[in-house]
Amino acid sequence: MSTPGRGLHGHVLDTLGPAITAGEYPPGSVLRTDELAQRFDVSRSVMREAVRVLESMHLVASRRRVGVIVQPASEWNVYDPQVIRWRLAGADRPRQLRSLTVLRSAVEPVAAGLAARHATPEQCAELTERALGMVANSRGHRLEQYLVHDVAFHRVILDASGNEMFARLGDVVAEVLAGRTHHEVMFEDPDPAAVTLHVQVAEAVREGDAARAEKLTREITEGALQELDILAP
Amino acid sequence: MSTPGRGLHGHVLDTLGPAITAGEYPPGSVLRTDELAQRFDVSRSVMREAVRVLESMHLVASRRRVGVIVQPASEWNVYDPQVIRWRLAGADRPRQLRSLTVLRSAVEPVAAGLAARHATPEQCAELTERALGMVANSRGHRLEQYLVHDVAFHRVILDASGNEMFARLGDVVAEVLAGRTHHEVMFEDPDPAAVTLHVQVAEAVREGDAARAEKLTREITEGALQELDILAP
DNA sequence: CGCTTCAAAAAAGTCAGACTTGTATGTCAC
DNA sequence: GTGACATACAAGTCTGACTTTTTTGAAGCG
Known part of the structure; x- marks a missing residue:
């Protein structure tokens, strides 16, 4: 790395x-x-x-x-990828992972909405493909393969948003998703509801339904927040 | 600078x-x-x-x-404050300002929601103070004074969110707001509706109403997007 | 005793020159 | 054409001397 x-x-x-x-x-x-x-x-x-x-x-x-x-x-320049890597490698990792997950929860829904408007046919195709890849690996402890598709899915969303600032958060999201799989929760197969949401997001983007893509993505990221117990009292 | x-x-x-x-x-x-x-x-x-x-x-x-x-x-490390300044100073300025405004529209509503949960009494006080300062300077071409309070208002929101990544976007938001006042639109007094929204956000945060704070802030940032003609066809 | 002024010291900053190392590129043999 | 090899180029490294800024503190003065 x-x-x-x-x-x-x-x-x-x-x-x-x-x-x-x-x-x-x-x-x-x-x-x-x-x-x-x-x-x-x-x-x-x-x-x-x-x-x-x-x-x-x-x-x-x-x-x-x-x-x-x-x-x-x-x-500190906390958005510097190098700084982020250093902090994720150290004792500050849990706090850092939580901060980044919150950032993710803010950015990704908006990115998905923009993606619904700007995604190219190729991006729509890859999105669907990745969602199907997630489904295919959602059972039977294929966490690693699942992760590959999950990361790719979210990268496509961020890229397809057409916003450069969003696109550059791909590595951050990858890091958060990998961290979740490897060190935090998720010892079992992923939540079936979350998998379905990804499929639906791909649908909404493909259909150009920005509002729905945003709403569905918000549900995904709220799930991620809940896993880390970040929510209203 | x-x-x-x-x-x-x-x-x-x-x-x-x-x-x-x-x-x-x-x-x-x-x-x-x-x-x-x-x-x-x-x-x-x-x-x-x-x-x-x-x-x-x-x-x-x-x-x-x-x-x-x-x-x-x-x-490029597009989140590096130095890089952002360089780009804002160059021919890329308009595109950069649009990218940052979109980022803002994603982050600030979530930050406001978190602020409603985590803001200290002091932060609530300053928020109200800044909102009032905006009201006081919303008429009579006091754009500079208005800007000072506007920037401070949004900085408090980002800080009060308790999220380090959000807090470090204070300078970015300041840059966007200043850019809007100095070089782009807004030759006239600010939109009264926007001013009212700020007052209401301060209220919602003070009352700990996260959902309302988020929704109201989303209205503010959507206004900013519309000013730059960033919206659905 | 408190104040200013000035001198010395300390550490970063700058420069110049020589040397090392990795790596494109081109050459030659096969 | 393909491979091995020689060559040259530019970054990388090291060293030692020098400059500049700024802190500190001591001397001098009111």
Whole structure:
């Protein structure tokens, strides 16, 4: 996953990034470039490049005569795919997964509505195909195959929305769905009602019924929220 | 705006970033670090740091023996605040503003619903205050003051949702609202109906009525969509 | 005692040059 | 044409010296 070992600079990032996002360095902690370079056994040039990248993610801020200051989480670029991966890999995973699921619940229904208006015939076809793939793997503990189709289904919806911001959330949704299958709930076969909803969403998109596609997708994402016990008291 | 001139490296970014996001270098274009360093009259070290940052935004990819390759827009980290600013500053501005408005229309209603559940008394108070501020400046061409309260209102909603991903969209919403006031529509006083909706949202949040807060906010964002002619045929 | 002013130190920032490494590309033999 | 191999190119890395900014604190003064 990701892009491992694309240079020394990458290795430093893969160590420092997760450490910072995991909260190992409290906000306000001060690091020194030279010391870090020694610790990772790289030159200052390499270390400086890594720090620059962390700085662009607002994980740290670098100030003259002071050092490299770890920023509070409220400053982080939490939409940076790299940051998301680091956080999902750490102790913050459950909280992160919940945040992303809520985001999903906001975005996907609207995306589905737009998809009903803008989807190409090819996208409609793949959507139907994926929904059928979900049905075919919905029984008999074929969770992995089911997941493949599920992820693809939601990716098509996001792409077909025609909105670039939505489309770029495909990886996030994939991560959430995979996380649910692998680490959280869902030890049994998926909920048959959810499977049916996917088939119906594909129908609604194909028919260009935006309101119905949105409503049905909202039911799907509300199910996801309930699985994580995120709902009104 | 932003953080100008925080070093030579920053100046390079402020020039190259907008150029790439504006499409001045078609995807696949190959740049060479040495040549760029000469062009900007900086050392290779500085140029390398800048390239690393652009690479972390997926605006470029750097490959040995080839050079620095400009990536297609589909690869960009479009949620990076820096990238958003660069694109809003360029020719892509209208399209970008539309994308962000759609994103807003998906997120804000859900955020308002959550805010109704999680808002603190202080947040409820500020919400009401901001709504009143909007009313007070809704007539007599006080667009600037109106905007200040409008932006603050939506920021509170996003913060009060308790969802970190939503909260970080505050700047995006601010940008969209400011863009609308300064460059797009709205030469006249704001729509009275919209002002009333804000007051009612504040009410609903204060009363903890999540469903109503969500519905009312959806009406607000749908108004914003209509202003940009984004709607069903 | 409190204030300003100025000097020193510390760490990031910058630069220049030499060297290493991975990888396209072209050449040659088969 | 296909393969192995040599070559050159550009990114990658390292080092050491120098500059700049900013904090700190000490000296000097009211």
